[in-house]
Amino acid sequence: MPKPNKKEFNRESLLNQGVVLFMNQGYHGTGLQEILDAVNVPKGSFYNYFSSKEEFGAAVIQHYIEPFISRLSLHLQQSGSDALGAIRRYFDELIVELEENKFKGGCLLGSLMGEIGSTSDVCQQSLQSAIARYRDLLQSGLAQAQQQGSVRTDKTPEEMADLLINTWQGALLRMQIEKSSAPIKQCCHDLLNDFFIR
Amino acid sequence: MPKPNKKEFNRESLLNQGVVLFMNQGYHGTGLQEILDAVNVPKGSFYNYFSSKEEFGAAVIQHYIEPFISRLSLHLQQSGSDALGAIRRYFDELIVELEENKFKGGCLLGSLMGEIGSTSDVCQQSLQSAIARYRDLLQSGLAQAQQQGSVRTDKTPEEMADLLINTWQGALLRMQIEKSSAPIKQCCHDLLNDFFIR
DNA sequence: TTAAGAAATACGACCGGTCGTTTTTAATTA
């Protein structure tokens, strides 16, 4: 019989809900009770899944970044000779989704970097590794684009990947308080259609 | 005799401490008690100065941005025919100070945008106006630089000011978790010494 | 100038609630 594996299901549900609530209300602004209620897991059971809120937060961060890496990775391997186009299409997809969400909550990584990046070592390390993985992928895409001749070669792929990530993060913050997608659109335009090509 | 004006002094002390603690621990991560203890103001007195924690947060935001506007403004009016140089020197100053602080706490605006930008209307508006004032000043500086021939003219000063602010914010977040000034240095270099000049 | 009255501020105790976590009990499995 297919074991329901309720434990793994609950764990996943908690992580999913953690992403949503941490993104909308922040880490300290979200109580465990709120997360547990949303997925119908008793409070006493939480510590069967995670050893503390802090460790849970670190796990939420890793859980959050996974889909983004998968999607960007897919875009890159699909469009063989147009890596820059793949990156453009990937961010365009994100913009569409952010507009659908009415600009509620930008990027969990950005929000948590500011809120607990300096106070929680565990979460800081998780943020570091999440961003590093994301950056490495973006960097490899930009390196491809350089070889394909669509991106300037007088800057390293790493430098450009970092710049793109940082500007994107800042633009997401602006988007939230301006309630407009203009900042993120301009971010992509300025970098992907101007600065990175020469 | 010089009137002590204890009220105004206490109010200022609370705002100063609010900046420090909100920056290091976030809004929800900082209790009123902690702020009050640090400046020796009793709990019951807080609400003679501010009507709620939320309004206090909004006031802290305005209090925070003021020195930055003054400093940038001073740099701009001091260097008559080199507005771009003034902007460069202003950011270089910030970088030095951030390095001295060992990268603890980047920018209060960035942190609070992510944490409460979507949940507190009062603070969201305060963040909006603070950033708008800062952006307008930076924009006027870039416009000067354009007239002086040191900055490209095929982009509007507004667009460049927004890009610089957003990238700077993102770089500050990265700085915090990487514990390195490399992101903010690269931000200034990429924009002020490359993208903005042609 | 002074006395009296009104208003604002100072202050600590305390409110109901929620926080993250631990301990204890109940249920399940071996």
Add this chain to the structure above:
DNA sequence: TAATTAAAAACGACCGGTCGTATTTCTTAA
């Protein structure tokens, strides 16, 4: 029955905010 896991109950600490009251400051009138 013994061992393992789930969940309920309880824990102290702390949250933002309110209370009554004591003190100061400001306003007014004599």
